Amino acid sequence: MPELPEVETVRRGLEHHVVGRAIDTVRVLHPRAVRRHVLGPADFEAALAGRTLGGARRRGKYLWLSAGEDALLAHLGMSGQLLVGEPDRPLSPHVRIWFTFRDAGPDLRFTDQRTFGHMLVARDGAELPAPIAHIAPDPLEPAFDPAALARRLRARHTGVKRALLDQSLVSGIGNIYADEALWRARLHWARPTETLNGPEVSRLLEAVREIFAEALAVGGTSFDSLYVNVNGESGYFDRSLAVYGREGRECPVCGTPIRRDPFMNRSSYSCPRCQPRPRRPRL
Numbered sequence: 001m002p003e004l005p006e007v008e009t010v011r012r013g014l015e016h017h018v019v020g021r022a023i024d025t026v027r028v029l030h031p032r033a034v035r036r037h038v039l040g041p042a043d044f045e046a047a048l049a050g051r052t053l054g055g056a057r058r059r060g061k062y063l064w065l066s067a068g069e070d071a072l073l074a075h076l077g078m079s080g081q082l083l084v085g086e087p088d089r090p091l092s093p094h095v096r097i098w099f100t101f102r103d104a105g106p107d108l109r110f111t112d113q114r115t116f117g118h119m120l121v122a123r124d125g126a127e128l129p130a131p132i133a134h135i136a137p138d139p140l141e142p143a144f145d146p147a148a149l150a151r152r153l154r155a156r157h158t159g160v161k162r163a164l165l166d167q168s169l170v171s172g173i174g175n176i177y178a179d180e181a182l183w184r185a186r187l188h189w190a191r192p193t194e195t196l197n198g199p200e201v202s203r204l205l206e207a208v209r210e211i212f213a214e215a216l217a218v219g220g221t222s223f224d225s226l227y228v229n230v231n232g233e234s235g236y237f238d239r240s241l242a243v244y245g246r247e248g249r250e251c252p253v254c255g256t257p258i259r260r261d262p263f264m265n266r267s268s269y270s271c272p273r274c275q276p277r278p279r280r281p282r283l
Helices: 004-017 041-048 146-155 160-164 175-185 198-217
Strands: 023-028 056-059 062-067 070-075 080-085 095-101 107-112 118-122 259-263 266-270
Touching (some): 004 056, 004 062, 041 118, 070 080, 146 198
Antiparallel strands (some): 023 095
16 A cells, blocks of 8 residues: 555645646546545536645645635555646556546546555645644654644553554554665564664664655555556665565674564564564564
């Protein structure tokens, strides 16, 4: 699933190519793509036709475009893509929602092979759509409060990686970047949060920000063709990964083979030497 750097890369593309343009037509080609728009596909189309799209914003893994006082909210799911291109190009069978614009310029297509993503119109949601108001700010937002997060982390009784993936605590961090940040901060993924001291939390948050900045600089992480930016281009951060997906390969720092452990129906990758397992881990 795309994580914060990938979604931010898409948001920046929308800001450049779509913001300020008036929608001409909206066609919902698969009803599942608007399953969370409770009034259905016809209302979704009518609510957006003729509207001018304002600023593109993001919280965690969600992004939205303002449409007057309302918001066009999107979650990419596992394979969603928001692609800009010439309107006369062939229509892929995986296009779920198709937007054209009154200036007859490049269109916007929500393409989603696995149909886990979705879009909806959030009334009065231009500043912060109600469906995502419960999600915590992410580390790149002005509203993010590192001190408050540090207090909440130490008040939890769980493993640090599980806490990082809790979107009500901090948003935008997924499996890939959690593993990379924990390796950089020299913390094991099962370390109990209540045992973290102030410097360790600060080191972890700094690692998260560094990882996000480096990933954004190269367009995020693309493991297959299902994550691309709005121009259809892949990201290249997978070439810089230190531990994620590198089981058995040498740690870039100490040369110890990277270890893979089962974690929440997924995997965690760590260096046994740089990230020693705690005596009383929380899984």
